[in-house]
Amino acid sequence: MSEHIVKAFEDELKALDSQIAKMGGLAEEALGRAILALDRRDPEIAEQAIRDDKAIDDLERLVEEQAISIIARRQPMALDLRQIVTAIRVASDLERIGDLSKNIAKRALAVAAEPHPKQVMLGIKHIGLSALEQLKNVLNAYSSRDADKAMKVWLRDERIDNMYNSLFRELLTYMMEDPRNIGICTHLLFGAKNIERIGDHATNIAETIHYLVHGAAISEDRPKGDVTSYTIVEFPELHWKNGKD
Amino acid sequence: MMQMQTTMTEGADVTAAVGSRTSASSTANDAIMRARQVSVFYGAKQALFDVNLDMPGKAVTALIGPSGCGKSTFLRCLNRMNDTIEGARVTGQITIESDDIYAPHVDPVQLRARVGMVFQKPNPFPKSIFENVAYGPRIHGLARTKSELEEIVVTSLQKAGLFNEVKDRLHDAGTGLSGGQQQRLCIARAIAVSPEVILMDEPCSALDPIATAKIEELMDELRQNYCIVIVTHSMQQAARVSQRTAFFHLGILVEEGETSQIFTNPKDNRTQDYITGRFG
Numbered sequence: 122m123s124e125h126i127v128k129a130f131e132d133e134l135k136a137l138d139s140q141i142a143k144m145g146g147l148a149e150e151a152l153g154r155a156i157l158a159l160d161r162r163d164p165e166i167a168e169q170a171i172r173d174d175k176a177i178d179d180l181e182r183l184v185e186e187q188a189i190s191i192i193a194r195r196q197p198m199a200l201d202l203r204q205i206v207t208a209i210r211v212a213s214d215l216e217r218i219g220d221l222s223k224n225i226a227k228r229a230l231a232v233a234a235e236p237h238p239k240q241v242m243l244g245i246k247h248i249g250l251s252a253l254e255q256l257k258n259v260l261n262a263y264s265s266r267d268a269d270k271a272m273k274v275w276l277r278d279e280r281i282d283n284m285y286n287s288l289f290r291e292l293l294t295y296m297m298e299d300p301r302n303i304g305i306c307t308h309l310l311f312g313a314k315n316i317e318r319i320g321d322h323a324t325n326i327a328e329t330i331h332y333l334v335h336g337a338a339i340s341e342d343r344p345k346g347d348v349t350s351y352t353i354v355e356f357p358e359l360h361w362k363n364g365k366d
Numbered sequence: 367m368m369q370m371q372t373t374m375t376e377g378a379d380v381t382a383a384v385g386s387r388t389s390a391s392s393t394a395n396d397a398i399m400r401a402r403q404v405s406v407f408y409g410a411k412q413a414l415f416d417v418n419l420d421m422p423g424k425a426v427t428a429l430i431g432p433s434g435c436g437k438s439t440f441l442r443c444l445n446r447m448n449d450t451i452e453g454a455r456v457t458g459q460i461t462i463e464s465d466d467i468y469a470p471h472v473d474p475v476q477l478r479a480r481v482g483m484v485f486q487k488p489n490p491f492p493k494s495i496f497e498n499v500a501y502g503p504r505i506h507g508l509a510r511t512k513s514e515l516e517e518i519v520v521t522s523l524q525k526a527g528l529f530n531e532v533k534d535r536l537h538d539a540g541t542g543l544s545g546g547q548q549q550r551l552c553i554a555r556a557i558a559v560s561p562e563v564i565l566m567d568e569p570c571s572a573l574d575p576i577a578t579a580k581i582e583e584l585m586d587e588l589r590q591n592y593c594i595v596i597v598t599h600s601m602q603q604a605a606r607v608s609q610r611t612a613f614f615h616l617g618i619l620v621e622e623g624e625t626s627q628i629f630t631n632p633k634d635n636r637t638q639d640y641i642t643g644r645f646g
Contacts, residue, residue, distance in 0.1 A: 122643045130643065196602050198629050198641040336631025 151222035155251035170226035177219035232309035271330035282346025396422035397592035404458035417629035428608035445481035482556030488548030526554035546577025
């Protein structure tokens with residue numbers, strides 16, 4: 122694609138893109154830190170992750186201001202218009218990812234001193250790293266304007282949903298087994314849910330990239346795997362009767 | 367162009383939809399004017415190459431493109447204004463309601479009553495406001511009595527959104543009006559002979575933004591009853607006022623489609639480059 126005749130316009134669009142790249146980097150970092158804080162039970166890393174969020178919020182505001190200013194002053198058309206709408210949408214998804222990461226970090230802080238159920242922790246780390254990978258891939262797809270790559274991210278979210286389903290069941294079972302687990306398990310459940318939603322935001326970004334490149338929404342329905350809204354875990358009566366913990 | 371013809375054949379199946387023309391989607395089967403394989407030569411130089419375009423009724427069709435792309439040449443074919451240019455030759459077919467406008471028996475003067483034109487610079491006759499509007503109906507014999515003529519003048523001025531501003535000075539000179547008013551007077555003059563199509567060649571380029579807004583509002587009202595074709599250099603104006611947009615480049619009709627599609631997701635890279643300001 123050749124450049125705009127008006128160079129300042131070209132520069133403004135590039136600036137918008139670099140803000141998004143910066144936001145994406147920060148969001149990745151925040152999610153990475155939040156997962157690490159949970160995994161290592163490290164309050165310092167958690168606090169760092171909580172502090173990170175402000176920079177992401179500030180950048181979102183900046184992207185929004187710049188985008189509105191470009192629309193007002195340059196009346197962008199076609200690909201330019203789609204690029205600006207895309208920037209606003211992606212920035213808002215990244216801002217949400219930042220918030221969710223911050224929330225995970227807060228929960229990591231709350232449960233840092235408690236004993237963690239090992240199996241569940243492995244599961245959470247696993248789902249967290251999967252979401253992080255999805256985020257990385259979708260940000261790469263954005264910077265290279267690669268709709269096929271974005272589509273792959275979009276299709277892979279189902280895996281995260283499935284991981285979340287099994288974590289949901291597992292955590293509920295722990296809580297039923299011993300009410301003393303309820304505190305930590307609730308925090309971990311919300312943490313896992315936040316990660317699952319970060320995955321959803323990555324698919325939102327993937328959809329936005331598809332729109333940016335092709336000028337149309339993805340026509341098929343995304344395979345969705347999160348069934349926890351309908352899930353009931355039976356009370357493990359047998360464990361009690363047999364005197365197991 | 368092939369795409370457009372496909373739309374046309376498909377359009378034959380949906381004649382039922384003609385009755386419920388919506389503002390957003392005027393399809394090709396509503397076409398009042400059709401151009402088929404239209405080429406224009408100025409002497410040996412070919413200015414327009416095989417243009418196929420359907421211009422629907424009750425809609426504004428905008429012709430856009432860089433200077434010298436052939437859009438004004440095309441517009442001028444639609445009411446045979448090119449006849450007046452020496453050495454100009456038009457081939458292909460243009461029809462209005464299936465009448466061939468270049469058929470030998472067609473009188474260009476009669477044709478121009480069916481296909482009115484508004485120019486870039488307002489060009490009222492050096493006569494009174496009343497006479498400017500009354501002239502056309504009079505020479506075409508559209509009014510039998512004086513009161514009929516008066517009625518035509520008043521309704522035309524009303525339709526052009528000018529009547530309230532000039533009702534107390536209908537016999538003042540038309541040239542004494544402001545630019546925007548003069549342009550609306552020219553529109554009233556065009557409407558007075560009950561045309562089916564109104565052509566506008568950059569009707570707002572000499573007007574300030576408020577006068578421009580008034581003309582654009584007027585176009586939106588007029589399209590309820592007319593087929594309007596406008597040439598404009600302002601992409602924003604094309605985006606604002608038209609339902610269909612056609613992009614010309616180097617004498618070729620590059621792309622034609624629904625305005626919202628052309629301005630959000632053009633199919634051709636040349637269209638994309640032009641409307642995003644990447645070449646001039």
